[in-house]
Amino acid sequence: MKSDRDLAHPRDEIMQTMERIYRYRMTTTSGGNLSIRDEAGEVWISPARIDKGSLTRNDIVCVKPDGTVEGLHRPSSEIPFHQAIYAARPDIRAIVHAHPVALVAFSICRQVPDTRLFHQAHSVCGQPGFAPYALPGSERLGKNIAAAFQAGSDCVILENHGAVVGGDSLSHAYQRFEALEFAGKTVVKARHLGEVRCLSSAQLDLAQNRLVDLRPFEPPPATVEEKELRRQLTQFIRRGCRQRLLISTEGSFSARLDGESFLITPSQRDREALEIADLVLVQGDACEAGKRPSRATLAHRAIYRRHPNVQAIVFAHPVNSTAFSVTDSTFDARTIPESYIFLRDVSRVPYGVQYKSDGPIADFVSATSPAAILENDGVLVTGTSILDAFDRLEVLESTAEAVINASALGVVAAMPDKVIEELKSVFFS
Secondary structure, three states, X not given: OOOHHHHOOHHHHXXXXXXXXXXXXXXXXXXXXXXXXXXOOOEEEOEOOXXXXXXXXXXXXXXXXXXXXXXXXXXXXXXXXXXXXXXXOOXXXXXXXXXOHHHHHHHHOOOOOOHHHOHHHXXXXXXXXXXXXXXXXXXXXXXXXXXXXXXXXXXXXXXXXXXXXXXXXXXHHHHHHHHHHHHHHHHHHHOOOOOOOOOOHHHHHHHHOOOOOOEEEOOOOOOHHHXXXXXXXXXXXXXXXXOOOOEOOEOEEEEEEEOOEEEEOEOOOOHHHOOHXXXXXXXXXXXXXXXXXXXXXXXXXXXXXXXXXXXXXXXXXXXXXXXXXXXXXXXXXXXXXXXXXXXXXXXXXXXXXXXXXXXXXXXXXXXXXXXXXXXXXXXXXXXXXXXXXXXXXXXXHXXXXXXXXXXXXXXXXXXXXXXXXXXXXXXXX
């Protein structure tokens, strides 16, 4: 069965994806362009000089294979490089071009972000290519970009310009674009903390090859409690995406239903587009038939089994917190009272522990250590409810951002032991 996304008209896909890119401040009112090549070889593309913040489906332009144009506006001036990419790579059916600030920073330094920071970024994006500068809209620029794609890159940094990403659908291209920008932002943040650490091929394979082997079962009719958990979980997942605490291709969120049952995000689905029926019910060693639970399911299950007080779990990749995960810099929650009250002592998990099927990840969280930094894999946060876990995730990320910003001002002064003991006596006794 095809999804609604498969059945969407190119006009609507482009409009909705541009709205998302603009909302996340990954392009400007006048910058960036999106296109889709349909099965007839027609290229649907965003128009030239139309406000990206108020784009409508009627603004989208169709360029026929013979060069004729249908639409209310002129096609983007960058259409020559879109057509050059499609000619060089018949497998590419959609293109995203925009000017997100982190990737622009790389483009004006003539560098590309190393996607080996995280297994997911590398898996989704591969290693980006680089296209030398040429005049925007020129045939030369099209040749330069097409050459990088023809060499095997799916993501290309344009010298002094931005980035171009291709995919087999617009949603696929968007996911690559978002993951590349996330990797770029993380590198920029992490360099304020210290040397950036990337993964080896063996470490990348460790994450990529993990499996979740659960037998399928047919669940009984949903209880009122399950329906409420599904509602809350989807709301907070969407909220997390819109606050840039989660990205569309990575991260997992779960909530306990009872002793051995919990709901969890599905594998390889756009997090922001999840509906209540997409969440997967897990019961012990079984999962809801016909669905693929997150590859982090066994880690979630191990934590629930070890810690009866935990009612919700998030594995996430907020940029500032994740910057700590790709460096050796220690995250210290003793910055302001709220941070310590919510986070206590944040542990650090060696790379790969969360991928092990026997559940050692459960050793790294507790009532006195509800959050952890996962080396080269973001963060883990637990809570006594969905709201509690989400609140802690927000506090963790805001604290990490404050510490990174403070490092540009001077030495970060943690609260002294006397203050910590006072907080413990008032809030934890």
